[in-house]
Amino acid sequence: MLGEEAGLGPRRGRRTLPAATPIVVDDADLSQIKFNADGLVPAIVQEQGTGQVLTLAWMDAEALRRTLSTGRSWFWSRSRKEYWRKGDTSGDRQWVREAYYDCDGDALLIVVEQEGRGACHTGEHSCFFRAFGETHAESQ
Amino acid sequence: MLGEEAGLGPRRGRRTLPAATPIVVDDADLSQIKFNADGLVPAIVQEQGTGQVLTLAWMDAEALRRTLSTGRSWFWSRSRKEYWRKGDTSGDRQWVREAYYDCDGDALLIVVEQEGRGACHTGEHSCFFRAFGETHAESQ
Numbered sequence: 001m002l003g004e005e006a007g008l009g010p011r012r013g014r015r016t017l018p019a020a021t022p023i024v025v026d027d028a029d030l031s032q033i034k035f036n037a038d039g040l041v042p043a044i045v046q047e048q049g050t051g052q053v054l055t056l057a058w059m060d061a062e063a064l065r066r067t068l069s070t071g072r073s074w075f076w077s078r079s080r081k082e083y084w085r086k087g088d089t090s091g092d093r094q095w096v097r098e099a100y101y102d103c104d105g106d107a108l109l110i111v112v113e114q115e116g117r118g119a120c121h122t123g124e125h126s127c128f129f130r131a132f133g134e135t136h137a138e139s140q
Numbered sequence: 141m142l143g144e145e146a147g148l149g150p151r152r153g154r155r156t157l158p159a160a161t162p163i164v165v166d167d168a169d170l171s172q173i174k175f176n177a178d179g180l181v182p183a184i185v186q187e188q189g190t191g192q193v194l195t196l197a198w199m200d201a202e203a204l205r206r207t208l209s210t211g212r213s214w215f216w217s218r219s220r221k222e223y224w225r226k227g228d229t230s231g232d233r234q235w236v237r238e239a240y241y242d243c244d245g246d247a248l249l250i251v252v253e254q255e256g257r258g259a260c261h262t263g264e265h266s267c268f269f270r271a272f273g274e275t276h277a278e279s280q
Contacts, residue, residue, distance in 0.1 A: 017226070023272050023273040024273055025272045029273070030191070032270070036279070041261050042196060042247075044180050044184050044193055044196060046193055050191070051190070051192070052191070053184055053186055053244065053249050055247075056182060056247035057186060058244065062242025068272055068273070080225050094147045096272060097207065099271065099272040099273070100269070100270060100271050100272070101268070101270055101272065102195065102196065102267040102268050102270075103260050103261065103270075104229045105268075107182075107195075107196035107267070107268075108264035109193050120243050121243065122243050124243070127242040127244075127247070128240035128241070128242050128247075128249040130172070130240060130241055130242075130243075130268050131158040131238060131239065131240050131241070132163050132169050132208055132239040132240070133163040133164055133165050133167045133169070133208070133239070134240065
């Protein structure tokens with residue numbers, strides 16, 4: 001028993017990791033997407049199950065390809081000018097479950113299983129945690 | 141009875157119109173929003189109740205101000221270079237119920253009661269009706 005427990009090591013009590021579910025797409029799918037002058041398209045990230053909108057981030061063609069082929073969300077950071085895979089620093093990974101593009105092909109909707117605290121670097125679950133009119137409503 | 145029925149006139153059988161619920165904001169709220177080089181910010185529109193993401197459209201400061209103050213969604217059309225109020229042509233109006241801005245102040249989330257067929261000019265309820273990998277999945 002002792003050996004068995006020791007064998008489990010640091011995994012004791014850790015819940016099962018979500019599995020990646022890559023989405024297989026062909027060039028015909030990807031050719032529908034219209035990137036802007038900077039080569040980017042906005043990607044809405046929505047939580048599976050709750051339907052909560054978690055964040056809006058940007059993808060170029062390569063980030064989109066990586067997102068679909070790996071089942072993890074990849075974005076292009078406009079401020080840092082680099083790719084980033086959500087959760088690599090924070091541990092708050094996003095596991096892609098469904099991915100859609102809109103009627104004009106210039107916006108994406110990525111449905112994810114959100115791991116960890118949530119999507120926002122502030123520690124909030126969603127980046128959209130501030131409501132217009134909140135201050136006003138509270139002061140009434 | 142006849143007079144009573146006649147008195148109802150064209151309203152017979154028509155359901156009650158949703159009421160507009162303007163959101164009162166002050167300049168401090170609005171000053172949080174960062175518009176891009178074109179003076180625009182992406183606005184995610186989500187359906188109240190279902191949580192379905194309906195569309196992504198663009199607002200400038202004036203469209204945002206009109207949206208909050210009137211309780212109907214106003215956007216800036218990048219192709220037509222003009223303001224448009226959703227539903228004025230189609231009848232598929234959006235009644236704003238909640239409005240959020242994200243941690244960076246460069247994206248909006250507008251929660252609406254969607255009237256009519258839906259948000260998409262194609263007749264679909266949501267603009268995000270095409271999934272990546274759908275063709276592949278169907279052919280398997």
